[in-house]
Amino acid sequence: MTTGFCLFDTALGTCAIAWRAAGIVGVQLSEGSPEATRARVERCFPGAVEHSPPTPVQQALDAIREHLGGALDDLRWIDLDFEGVPEFDCNVYEIARAIDPGDTLTYGEVAAALGKPGAAQAVGQALGRNPLPIVVPCHRVLAAGNKVGGFSAGSGTLTKRELLALEHAPGFDDPVLF
Incomplete structure (x- = not known):
């Protein structure tokens, strides 16, 4: 094709x-x-x-x-073609795609949702291979303790922080009082 x-x-x-x-x-x-x-x-x-x-x-x-530009959309309606993408990666992307703008999960939480506790590193590797950043919002998946972790797109973690701030994720833009 x-x-x-x-x-x-x-x-x-x-x-x-x-x-x-x-x-x-x-x-x-x-x-x-x-x-x-x-x-x-x-x-x-x-x-x-x-x-x-x-x-x-x-x-x-x-x-x-x-x-x-700030008009947040979950982008879940966009048709994707995952032909040739490993099944594990597709499963990780499905979970990431369900995270709403402004919300986050950790690599460990994604691994647990897959039924594979302890596979946080494999989740991170799958997200590092994500060919569809933004549409598959890998920037919404953080390291343990809600630390930024890695980001392979654009300018790395600087872009990840910018995307999280754009989406008003707690701790990245709006002050959190409690």
């Missing part, structure tokens, strides 16, 4: 979206410049062709842009 992609501007910089006929296969947060973002997409999706998105992809792109 042919993979298409396009770049689009957001409040966080130039991002990209990649798709196939069955749905969105990738979202790339800004790499600091349009050229760097394009290069990352081309590395992640060899042979992808840059062109205008079809209507469902344009709707997803618009929703991601609006979300990053």
